[in-house]
Amino acid sequence: MEQLLQEELHGNQATKRATLKAIRDMISRSQISKSQKKEFDRILENSPSSELLDIIGSKEVIDAIEGVQAKKYDHIIALKDTHVADFITLDGKKWEMKLDTFVDSDEKDHQLNGTYISVYHAKQDFLNKVGKMNSYVDRALELDEGTSNLISDIDSISEKQADKKFRYRFIEIPHDTTPYLRAVVDNERYKLYDNTLVLALAFLSLHNYCKSNKTMFEVSYLKVTDSKFILYAYEKTQRKISNNVYLNVGIQISNSEISDGSIKFNFTYRVSNGENSFKVISDPIITAAHGWSTTRINEELSKLSTFTNASNDIINGIKNINLNKKLDDEHLFTIFEKFLHVGRSPLNTVTRERIVELRETTANNTISLMELFSKIDDISEKAAIDARTYIESQINKLIRMLIAHSNS
Incomplete structure (x- = not known):
């Protein structure tokens, strides 16, 4: 979302x-x-x-x-006072959960008696803390196996640790009547x-x-x-x-x-x-x-x-790097490998395609390190912040490699 x-x-x-x-x-x-x-x-x-x-x-x-x-508020709640009511999609893609919370009558804050919709990683936080169940739940939902058995499984595991408590982080947005659960974190050590x-x-x-x-x-x-x-x-x-x-x-x-x-x-x-x-x-x-x-x-x-x-x-x-030196094909290959061929990266399809296009347009031309990094930086400016940080960190690794090579 x-x-x-x-x-x-x-x-x-x-x-x-x-x-x-x-x-x-x-x-x-x-x-x-x-x-x-x-x-x-x-x-x-x-x-x-x-x-x-x-x-x-x-x-x-x-x-x-x-x-x-x-409006943001935290409450420490035991698993016995929670119940997953349903799973829904808010954007047609990612599954979220409806979580019911219950508070004893002597609690000061009665507003906790209600249903909250998870956002961000709250569903994953909750299910994995209950029993590392997020992947299992996602697979079952994608296979359209229904929610009743899933909810029954979650209840069964929760009942075995009913008194276990977590800190639930809630949020209410102006002009939005839906209360949200934005995170579930450890109770003992976490401060807001x-x-x-x-x-x-x-x-x-x-x-x-x-x-x-x-x-x-x-x-x-x-x-x-x-x-x-x-x-x-x-x-x-x-x-x-x-x-x-x-x-x-x-x-x-x-x-x-x-x-x-x-x-x-x-x-x-x-x-x-x-x-x-x-x-x-x-x-x-x-x-x-x-x-x-x-x-x-x-x-x-x-x-x-x-x-x-x-x-x-x-x-x-x-100062020990010649940023204006023209790059040969071997250097270009090494640089683009750092951006395109890594196990996991936050680059989306559009950003990757732009880098691939840059690689193709520079293959038969002479370009300096300064010019190439500048063009890659232009691509990062159009990307999401996670991708931008990733690109900047990859440039850092390349710079560090060049510095180490110049000192050897």
Whole structure:
């Protein structure tokens, strides 16, 4: 299913800087817990409210994040208080489930007595936590074997672990009367890290880095949904690599509210020579687990010295690569293999066909590494965000191979 709510923001739409007060106000309006708000207040207690963030576009990002807010709530429920009522398709393709939930009369929140429709990976989360049943259920549904036996099997397995509890993540969208189940996660260790809180902590970390290093960042791209966000920001100052090649270092920040995952800071950079440019993304330089406290996450995200190390490492490495060198057929074959012949990738048919077409048009021509990566980058700009990140990470692997070869 497509995202229930989402918004995109590009660099030319992000031109204003937010204040620390805007960060405080966003947190005060958010749905995070009182304890998280108290921890965040302590982090900002000695900071002047009027201070501007050293992040151009931060104001528009805050507006966008708050613009996709919905009513979200978590509840810990035992399997004995749930029942799969049916399986349906919302888009004619992917199967979802209707889940009934029941709460004893002494529960404070009686709204849980109802039927919720799964979205995203909630069906898979639930069925696999019950008994690794998602694949079995999907196969049976595709074979049109009916739902009564499936539901009976699920009930039978659930009854054997009736007191087992999970955290169920619900969401209600404005102007939509259907309540949704967006995730089922482990009860013991998972904490809700709302997009607003993660963004606030990330912006504070990046702002403090900018102040310490006398630099400024610009937001290049944001995609925010009701449950996830991914943001790219690049240092405003370009670093000169050679006579006509420049590099901007940056960071990709991502968070998901609907998985047992982590908050990630990935190092990224853009290379340009005026005519051609491409973007690269590396492995995470900072990760913060959702099970941590707000204070601990803030401390971890503040360790941006790793960003400086990554910047110096790639700048020194790319200086040893001749990006303007013409590629022969053997080099072209190796490069395209990285994109087209891998076990699993998020590239859809259209994106793959565009890369195949590029391979065919470059087979009998002389093209430089800079030009080729730029053309591949053009293709990634038209792709979905998962495919874009995949392409940028594959370019990173190729760059690392070239650096290693130049040093050998």
